Amino acid sequence: MTGSLVQRLLAAADAPDPGVHLAAEDPEAVVAVAMAEVAGRTVLYPGPATPLTVQIDVDVADARQISYLLAAGPDGGQARPGRADDPWVRVRYDLAALVRDVFGPAGPWTGTGRDVVMKDEPGPVEYKPDDPWLVRREEATRAAYQALRACEPYRGDLAALALRFGSDKWGGHWYTSHYERHLGGFRDHRLNLLEIGIGGYHEPDAGGASLRMWKHYFHRGSVYGLDVYDKSLLDEPRLTTLRGDQADPAMLADLARRHGPFDIVIDDGSHVSSHVITAFQALFPYVRPGGVYVIEDLHTSYWPEWGGNGTDLSDPATSVGFLKTLVDGLHHRDRLHDGSYQPTYPDLTVTGLHLYHNLAFVEKGRNTEQANATWRPRNDPMRDLPDPQRSAGE
Structure with a gap:
């Protein structure tokens, strides 16, 4: 081996x-x-x-x-x-x-x-x-x-781990039940998980609560955390910290080539809308088919100081507005158009979206289901899809 x-x-x-x-x-x-x-x-x-x-x-x-x-x-x-x-x-x-x-x-x-x-x-x-x-x-x-x-895997619930390590995914927020619903099936897998945002700001030995929570919940997983500050003092077996800015797509792609592909990516980083969109566009190609991309704290999508927009609720430059475009992309084969439209990578590979208060889960796969009412006039933009894993560097 x-x-x-x-x-x-x-x-x-x-x-x-x-x-x-x-x-x-x-x-x-x-x-x-x-x-x-x-x-x-x-x-x-x-x-x-x-x-x-x-x-x-x-x-x-x-x-x-x-x-x-x-x-x-x-x-x-x-x-x-x-x-x-x-x-x-x-x-x-x-x-x-x-x-x-x-x-x-x-x-x-x-x-x-x-x-x-x-x-x-x-x-x-x-x-x-x-x-x-x-x-x-x-x-x-x-x-x-x-x-x-x-000597045996932890079998308790995620909320208990959040409390044990001080993660705000339960209490500060109420995310853990949603996480268990969507990620519980990965629990026994040998997976790769990346979380953007480690916490603790500039203090080198502070933060990492969620990373420890994930390490014990996914007891067979390799957990990576990305932060703009050096957090290497938090490294331990199966938990590795990485340094970089989620607004840098080249760095993200290099990180994913070295440590991915990933089964789960969680964006709990800056929450600035442009950063959220940049990270998704850079990392989603490196999520394995069947994997999940998660975006937390969507409330900042409505706050101008975070690059949000509280008046134009469909603004695609905001986190929530961008997610709304993924809904349209999910149904791209049913949309009527003049033939000039070409599907994007998310159009072809997003297979499901689940939204909760301040929290979104985006499922990865091959969006190839047959369009409804195929007799309606439209062009068929579906082509031979690239192998998502091959595009992710496998």
Whole structure:
């Protein structure tokens, strides 16, 4: 397999026998990447009130065992190589099962390849609520829960992730239910997602709430964020920040050639109408067929200071006015004209639009449905369409 190690592990997790694909990999590197993913997920689950270390032992070829110590606690924790003298919780995995659980599609645990051992009672225990051993055992149970859940994909809802990471896609706005309706089907896919606008303005370590939300919701996805400021301090496994201006079409096309094609593009950037239109025209060709392009915060389309127009509501130079042209393009085969009209790329590839308050979803595909009332006089501008993926650089 080619590509980054994370991408190879995602592909291996799809295979009936992940171990076949892992035979060519360095087990130390595989376990390190898996433990980084697990550690990043611990923040999603409640843990012990007092930090407690969970030892995770991974059986690899030649009877070797690679051990990591995962710090469980109220705010999650990090993982590092090592072993504890007498751990309260010990999780034992074989390597293929670890890759399957961490990087595979969501589903119930298969019941194979994993064992959990809790520390034995030291002797007769007086079962009182404040017994120190029992209190610690309760904390260890919570630590085990946090560690084991982090070894599997997150299955909760998007709003909970928005709250956890501080994204305004729920609360400041009410977008998450719409996102789940239109993007929930991608959840188990190995996808590429690009979001324009990272947040935090000029502060290099601020922002990124939505990117983290998307990373955990699309637990097998590669998430990219674009901002005019350098946000590289926010980079982590499966989350990459890029620097650039969404008003620069050449930069956007180069970015898409290097990191695309994309399954999902989300414009939560400047919200200036001209920038929104420029980004759509530059990036929509690099959305895969079946993918979705999303534009947020459409209220600025009516505000002159953002390049909007509150009087001419069909002004195509505004974000909403431009979306209205996509509606006409969606029906271009039914429009009567003198034969001089030639369909645009969006006319040929936009297959659906869904609009909500301040939020639009544009679906990508091949707009080739037969026109209604074909006997009406019109020319047929449909030609052999280019392969959208080939035009996107695949």
